Amino acid sequence: MAWIIIGLLTGLLVLLTLLPLSRHTAWWVRVWDFPRLQLATLAALLIVAALALLDLAHPASWALLGAAATCLAWQAWWILPYTRLWRKEVRWAVEDGRPLRILVANVLETNRRHELLLGLIREHQPDIFVTLESNARWQQQLDRLSDYPHRVACPLENLYGMHVYSRLPLHDAEIAWLVEQDVPSIHTLVELPGGHSVQVHFLHPAPPSPTENDESTERDVELLLVARRIENSHAPIIVTGDLNDVAWSTTTRLFRKISGLLDPRVGRGMFNTFHADHWFLRWPLDHIFHSSHFTLAGIRRLPHIGSDHFPVLVDLRYHPAELDQQGLDADAQDRALAQEKLQQEDATPGEVPAPGRQSRLSIAPGHGQHV
Structure with a gap:
């Protein structure tokens, strides 16, 4: 049962990660540009769940882990510039401005x-x-x-x-x-x-x-x-x-x-x-x-x-x-x-x-x- 649930959620995650790659301008495509932090969080939770609940001796488990990890990395690429881990684009102010x-x-x-x-x-x-x-x-x-x-x-x-x-x-x-x-x-x-x-x-x-x-x-x-x-x-x-x-x-x-x-x-x-x-x-x-x-x-x-x-x-x-x-x-x-x-x-x-x-x-x- 755990494999089915994690598999379905991972499939959904992959779909929602891939949709914004399209240049399609329909609202139901472009809306997935927005929740990248939420999708990254879902990917991280799926990785933890897979490690805790799946049989890692089975190749399919590693396939799910790989898919979730790839989605996490992709979503993080978009949002990391808006964290303190990134180089600041604008300088802090000096007094003479x-x-x-x-x-x-x-x-x-x-x-x-x-x-x-x-x-x-x-x-x-x-x-x-x-x-x-x-x-x-x-x-x-x-x-x-x-x-x-x-x-x-x-x-x-x-x-x-x-x-x-x-x-x-x-x-x-x-x-x-x-x-x-x-x-x-x-x-x-x-x-x-x-x-x-x-x-x-x-x-x-x-x-x-x-x-x-x-x-x-x-x-x-x-x-x-x-x-x-x-x-x-x-x-x-x-x-x-x-x-x-x-x-x-x-x-x-x-x-x-x-x-x-x-x-x-x-x-x-x-x-x-x-x-x-x-x-x-x-x-x-x-x-x-x-x-x-x-x-x-x-x-x-x-x-x-x-x-x-x-x-x-x-x-x-x-x-x-x-x-x-x-x-x-x-x-x-x-x-x-x-x-x-x-x-x-x-x-x-x-x-x-x-x-x-x-x-x-x-x-x-x-x-x-x-x-």
Whole structure:
């Protein structure tokens, strides 16, 4: 009986490990990019169970052990960069950098525990914060924060509302609808003390799921549009938001390769933000990527705010000159894959606003406002 149970579970593990190797964009394939830590844990448990319960004199037992061990090694390859066992991609901050503190919070549109988030903002005093899934009710509550005079608001009732609040001046702010007509993104220039400016892109693409998009194409294309737009730029850039994709997925890695941006979590931890209510099903969906102009002073997952996401707080230090920090590099195959995905939606990187390159405020009527 033990052999049958371990054999069936090992077969399932192998299947779920192999599925993401496919380029198929169906949600039921791409969803297995997410639980790599959980699958690695299952593989480890199966190895222990096989060693304890199976007859190791039988070749079939070693076949099961080998399959589970191979799956464990493969899953670990993806997630190990997000542990302290890996080399840090972003340097720890030095004192002479200009501080920039950013808070990212998917608030869950139906969540009415506004004071929990407001309390965290008052406690941690971010320079900029962005809320995802925020509607007019959330905007009414957030507008009470008088310390944040610079704002871009896009209240929606479809789970894709977005608000940016800043102590620092915002320039060339634009709300864009890059791939889907009801899924916005916000692009702006943030003016730091001393006159330096940082280009920031706030994103929240729709996920592949049975209740959203049947495929990951729309999400993938939005990420790659932004990546291609900022590729080869030497300007200080930050991309942040709920990307509805895990840090280690093929798509997010491709985004990092094309854009050249760095991930401050590499070598430090996963900082899983979703699902806030289920400790056994958590992965990193809320991200802050940045150019090599920044070092890291701190990164924290903040307490529960009543949402299905935890907020995340990142302390950066800005340096006018790019530092020698190395992320992921794109090869010819990566660029071909990115182009192939963009062609699926007939999308061009020029559609992505590049604050600082133009001076405009273009918001679709009825969709948003700039305050």
